[in-house]
Amino acid sequence: MRDQVDQTPGLLPDLEELCRIHDIGLDLIDRSHDLDDLLDRVLDEYQTRLGDMRPDTLDGEPDDETEAKKLRALVMFASQAAALKEKAVAAEERRRVERLALVMRTLSVLSHKINNPLTTLIGRSQMLRSSAGDPAVVKASEAIEESSKRIASYIKELSAVVREGREESLDRLLDTERPEVECKRG
Incomplete structure (x- = not known):
């Protein structure tokens, strides 16, 4: 050399x-x-x-x-x-991860706010069905319970999709973030 x-x-x-x-x-x-x-x-x-x-x-x-x-x-x-x-590229990925984190927090709050009344609806429809003698009331309570469970599953699926997207974004961010390369002297 x-x-x-x-x-x-x-x-x-x-x-x-x-x-x-x-x-x-x-x-x-x-x-x-x-x-x-x-x-x-x-x-x-x-x-x-x-x-x-x-x-x-x-x-x-x-x-x-x-x-x-x-x-x-x-x-x-x-x-x-x-x-x-x-x-x-790393800055854009960071912004995307931050937006996704905001969506996750919002979804978490919404899930909580929606799931609480849904749980009440499901419980009340089950109580109504067990105490009702009228077949029309039983059928209506089953429809209420089924719809409530479907809404709860949609929220759960949406949460899973957003969570998976967040993990992928974090993985990509960690891959693109690396130490700066500096000129070595001497």
Whole structure:
């Protein structure tokens, strides 16, 4: 490795400078509130710098230092664009998980508020059926009980669907959240 550094004088200071600029860029990414706008700016700059390069530079080793610097800067912008995209995806997933958590809390409150009266309806319809001698009353109480149980099962199914969606969202969020990669010096 040292032999390679000796063969490319001046490359190490440029690399250190690029790492410093890259770290500044990552810091800006962390502090940015509008990741989509920042990503658009980085990609615009990337396209501008790509357009400024000679076509043969991208085919192999750059033949002069200016083109080598342009290529390294281009790689840095691509790296920052990738970091921005990952951060934007993670932020969107966090927002989705937060919305889902709000839905879960709302559903929990609604379930409680609906299930309590349903339990009363089911219990009263069973009492009515057991004490009624009239077949029409028995039939009506069975219909009330059946409808109440169906509503309770809908609430239970909806809760299960939302809960499963929440777990999947949390899994995806944990997969996309990972430590920031920083340039290592020395």
